[in-house]
Amino acid sequence: MADLNVTALARRTAATNDPAPADQPIWDLIELLFFAYRDFVSDPDGALSRFKFGRAHHRVLHFVNRNPGMMVADLLDILKITKQSLGRVLKQLIDQGYVVQKEGENDRRQRLLFATAKGEALALKLAGLQTERIARALSEIGPGAHDAARRFLIAMIDAEGRDEVMTLIARADGLRKGQS
Amino acid sequence: MADLNVTALARRTAATNDPAPADQPIWDLIELLFFAYRDFVSDPDGALSRFKFGRAHHRVLHFVNRNPGMMVADLLDILKITKQSLGRVLKQLIDQGYVVQKEGENDRRQRLLFATAKGEALALKLAGLQTERIARALSEIGPGAHDAARRFLIAMIDAEGRDEVMTLIARADGLRKGQS
DNA sequence: CAGAATATGTCAACATGGCTGACCTAAATG
DNA sequence: CATTTAGGTCAGCCATGTTGACATATTCTG
Numbered sequence: 529m530a531d532l533n534v535t536a537l538a539r540r541t542a543a544t545n546d547p548a549p550a551d552q553p554i555w556d557l558i559e560l561l562f563f564a565y566r567d568f569v570s571d572p573d574g575a576l577s578r579f580k581f582g583r584a585h586h587r588v589l590h591f592v593n594r595n596p597g598m599m600v601a602d603l604l605d606i607l608k609i610t611k612q613s614l615g616r617v618l619k620q621l622i623d624q625g626y627v628v629q630k631e632g633e634n635d636r637r638q639r640l641l642f643a644t645a646k647g648e649a650l651a652l653k654l655a656g657l658q659t660e661r662i663a664r665a666l667s668e669i670g671p672g673a674h675d676a677a678r679r680f681l682i683a684m685i686d687a688e689g690r691d692e693v694m695t696l697i698a699r700a701d702g703l704r705k706g707q708s
Numbered sequence: 709m710a711d712l713n714v715t716a717l718a719r720r721t722a723a724t725n726d727p728a729p730a731d732q733p734i735w736d737l738i739e740l741l742f743f744a745y746r747d748f749v750s751d752p753d754g755a756l757s758r759f760k761f762g763r764a765h766h767r768v769l770h771f772v773n774r775n776p777g778m779m780v781a782d783l784l785d786i787l788k789i790t791k792q793s794l795g796r797v798l799k800q801l802i803d804q805g806y807v808v809q810k811e812g813e814n815d816r817r818q819r820l821l822f823a824t825a826k827g828e829a830l831a832l833k834l835a836g837l838q839t840e841r842i843a844r845a846l847s848e849i850g851p852g853a854h855d856a857a858r859r860f861l862i863a864m865i866d867a868e869g870r871d872e873v874m875t876l877i878a879r880a881d882g883l884r885k886g887q888s
Numbered sequence: 889c890a891g892a893a894t895a896t897g898t899c900a901a902c903a904t905g906g907c908t909g910a911c912c913t914a915a916a917t918g
Numbered sequence: 919c920a921t922t923t924a925g926g927t928c929a930g931c932c933a934t935g936t937t938g939a940c941a942t943a944t945t946c947t948g
Binding site: 546582583584609611613616617635636637638 | 903904905906907908913914915916
């Protein structure tokens with residue numbers, strides 16, 4: 529039944545692809561992005577509330593865990609928020625032992641960020657919830673789905689900054705632990 | 709250069725697909741969803757700020773415009789927020805002439821929602837911004853991209869409610885104006 | 889018809905997480 | 919030594935989410 533709807537929708541949209549540059553709004557993807565993201569972030573939200581943490585904490589912990597030793601300035605650039613906003617949640621994560629700061633070796637002004645064991649555990653738990661949803665989705669679709677999704681999402685990122693994002697992901701993916 | 713990164717990333721991820729059920733977090737899609745959505749909503753945000761409106765207003769106006777005559781309860785179900793939260797932004801949209809309410813004909817308790825001409829114009833303008841980004845992304849990837857993206861996003865939605873979403877989109881897509 | 893359920897609105901209070909602006913320290917750098 | 923950089927902090931504001939308690943009009947049901 530859901531399949532019938534999907535197929536019908538696909539036909540209709542493919543049809544409107546024919547004419548001119550089709551400056552019709554791409555309603556389906558606009559709305560699906562909303563719904564998909566709404567549900568995607570809802571998984572961690574539930575778990576976070578038991579820790580008195582919110583989405584902001586999740587984002588900070590996620591990127592710190594993925595990029596051990598990152599600078600505060602890097603985090604600000606990724607999250608695109610102000611240092612005051614970051615300061616609030618970062619302080620709570622530090623106070624409660626999820627994140628620690630270490631003085632930079634070369635530049636002693638830097639406060640390099642690291643997730644503690646406790647922080648890493650929470651980060652992995654949350655990533656696990658989101659991975660469950662993604663894995664289920666990909667398996668529903670079949671082979672090539674991961675690749676297709678990745679290409680689409682990458683293309684949706686601002687052209688500027690896209691390389692930066694790719695570098696970030698690739699670098700974090702390469703690290704996987706190794707700093708004192 | 710970006711392509712090299714993408715390819716390298718693809719290889720690595722494909723490799724980790726081999727072993728067991730691969731309970732490794734799917735880091736790339738988790739992060740790409742964050743970055744893609746961050747940029748996706750940033751386009752309308754800029755335009756909205758000139759109207760003293762925020763994302764909440766955008767969401768309400770979007771769905772009202774797409775589903776003329778929808779009930780307040782429908783909107784609450786879609787947005788998954790409380791009626792108090794909705795009431796605040798809806799009131800502003802009505803006061804400023806972007807949305808009107810009409811008593812239901814069959815059930816006079818209902819306050820059916822419609823976008824005014826002014827409201828429709830704004831909704832279309834915002835959808836246009838998002839469509840630009842999506843269209844650019846799809847054209848970068850090539851044929852089949854729209855379909856692949858749609859399948860992925862649909863699969864990411866909660867299993868329950870997924871049919872509801874599909875029905876909503878298909879129905880709105882079929883309407884395209886026609887009520888008094 | 890009386891009572892229950894439904895659709896909607898509203899008041900009050902509070903939490904989260906953005907923002908601006910001002911100002912401070914310590915360290916690096918020219 | 920002067921400036922820049924990395925980071926922190928205080929104070930206040932705004933947008934948007936939440937609970938809980940009620941109020942009103944209308945419809946449905948036994």
